[in-house]
Amino acid sequence: MARNLVTIGFDADDTLWHNERFFKDTQARFADLLADHTDRAGLDARLEAAERRNIGHYGFGVKGFTLSMIETAIEVTDGQVPASVIAELLAAGREMLAHPVELLPHAREAVEAVAGTHHLVLITKGDLLHQERKLAQSGLGELFDAVEIVSDKDRRTYARIFDRSPGGPAAAMMVGNSMKSDVIPAIEAGGWGVFVPHDLAWSLEHAEPPEHPRYHTLQDLGALPALVAALG
Structure with missing residues (x-):
């Protein structure tokens, strides 16, 4: 099935x-x-x-x-x-x-919890060398099946990544702290968008939350494994 x-x-x-x-x-x-x-x-x-x-x-x-x-x-x-x-x-x-990389609470546990059962992709924007260094220092790199360091995150970005991922867009989820870059365009590409708010947010990343059945919000990453299990 x-x-x-x-x-x-x-x-x-x-x-x-x-x-x-x-x-x-x-x-x-x-x-x-x-x-x-x-x-x-x-x-x-x-x-x-x-x-x-x-x-x-x-x-x-x-x-x-x-x-x-x-x-x-x-x-x-x-x-x-x-x-x-x-x-x-x-x-x-x-x-x-x-600056040394400092993981957020529950980050390692959440990634480890789903790494053995799902295809994991790190999708981040920014300077290539800096993001590669941070991933290496984080100790999480080996848990990801693919890494995408992109110039921007829009619907086309997620469609391209999800299209070549197992299950395609309909079986894909994006988890992030930016409504504008992580949640809305992932839903527009056909996947789920999961918003995990951060205390500090860059003003250029602000957007209103969507009213969509594939939109979810979590208080922190500690709640992610339960959501993943519920979606099946």
Whole structure:
């Protein structure tokens, strides 16, 4: 008899391990460096606007964030930002890239619980080298049957990945902390979308939850094995 659920996709950043808090900490450092030029709220808005403009050029991740901070620093200082500030921003970016991986609660247990019974795919966006390093440091790499590091996550991305996964889209699930990138496009591609909220969320990832029978939300990853078992 055919199984309802065969493939399970997992997001990485802020689903399996901490990520956004390092961005928030660096953004606070950025605000301190430019406190003499603009207020924090105004600076945050300018940085977010730069990130939106630059995603198509630099993609997602630390390197694009660092370049957007430098661009914003140049803008808010009318080109007068000291070289020492630019150097500090570059150093902050390097620190983010080198930060140790810290798994979120229940991450290892949840992945291990379904690894033996389902086809697991890590689906994450961001810088290729950085994401590969984080996966290697996480100790979870051997539990995944496939790894997809993509430039963006939309319906076509999930359709492509699910189409070549066992069971196809109808037997696939995506688990993640982003409604916009993990849940909605996975459902649009024909799979299940499981939202696991994180305390910190990037504003560019916000979207309203869908009203759909294939949408589920969990308090944390500890509840995932029971949902997987219930879906069959």
